[in-house]
Amino acid sequence: MPKHVVFDVVGTLVSYDAFFANIEKVLGPRLLARNITPKIFGFAWLESSEREFTYLSISSRYKPYKQVFSSMFYRMLWMSGISEPRSFATDAERDEMVASYSTLVLRPGVQETFQLLREAGFEVWALSTGDEERVLGYFQKAGVEFPKSNLRSCDAKGVAKPALDAYRPLFDSFGDDEKWFAAAHYWDVSAAKIVGFKGAYCSIFEKEDCKELFDVDMDVMADTLPEMAKKIIDVSKS
Template identity: 40%
Template sequence: MPDVVFDIIGTCIGYDVMLDAIETRLGSKLKAYNIGTKVFFDAWGTACERDFSYLSQIGNYQPTKKILKATFYRALHHAGIPDPMGLVPDEDLEYLSEQWLKLKARPELSKMWNLLRQEGFTIWCLTDGDKDRVKGYFNNSSIEMPDENIVSCDSLKIGKPTPEVYKFMLNKIPGKGKDAWFAAAHMWDCCAAKKAGFQTAWTNVYEKFPCTDIFGKPDLICEGLIDMAESIIETYKSSE
């Protein structure tokens, strides 16, 4: 039977809750320095992903939520705010950290997973987030996901995109070859998964542009989540 392993945060879970929280708490402060909410969040989140990956590579694995909180004032500094700790008090950081736990699924997620399951696909989750937090995101969105099908990098103490993470996941699932799919909204994720042996599907819901000149081409480039499910199903059936 075929399997689809999904990246979770950014792919299945959107960032709207966090963007709204930043706008509510910091919007006017950021605008005073001509800093947009989306630009700041992208800079903060991207730097967090970088540090998560680098720390993992040097054998000093740290959970993403810890890195996100620890690098907040640094992100404000690099955004051009001269006295970030003076401008933004600790309670604002605590508020944003609490909102990070309240993210919700993208609107199409439930339908996408239902389409795949109806065609016999088993859904798996592979995440850099800690397992309880990811389960909380599903609970926030009234989406059921078997606990045994959620795999967190915390349990491995190595993070994506380290090759061993994808190899571990490929060995864990029953599907191999054409039966093993990896789906993500991050091209670096698809690139690493493809090298490990997965069929790969990328959706444009987050990055918009696939930048194939540096990442190479995934097996599928999709418009949104529903198109990703339908494309995976069609491609799989045509290979049978």
């Protein structure tokens, strides 16, 4: 029977470290002077943007994540305690930090993870909130093979994860094949499991899974991506 693994990309296969480093370069001294660390500002910015992105989607007003992310910048400065956000930073600085999202790099072990799964007979896919060009660029820069035909962006359907309809097209396209969804976001995998995927969760990003919130158990849990791949293969064989 054919077998498939669908990966989330940003946060799972790709680290945010380059984004946080760029914030430190552009705004670090100014933020630290206000007792705001660049990393916590960056985390608040991306998480709040994901919330607005999701809210727009579920109210049938889908906007690409990059557009939402850019628009949220000055609001997040305000929420961080900056009383005059547009005097604190410029549009050019904002645009440089938004552009740094394209410089994110793959996490250690992605190549090994894909190789293990492919050698075990799995087709590897990706489902991302990012636009296709940016996401494919992450793999190309790292020299990791990933066919464009196996990438799906939420932009194509105008439905953001974790809406169940974001997962269903790929799930249904696999018919009766073995179907896995793998991510480093528990909310993401748990939603995919509700649709019918087997779920694989990696703690490399969140550390604490908070699984008591989601009422869904995983088929596989691991601390690294290669370890997760090996466990998926073992469960598939059993």
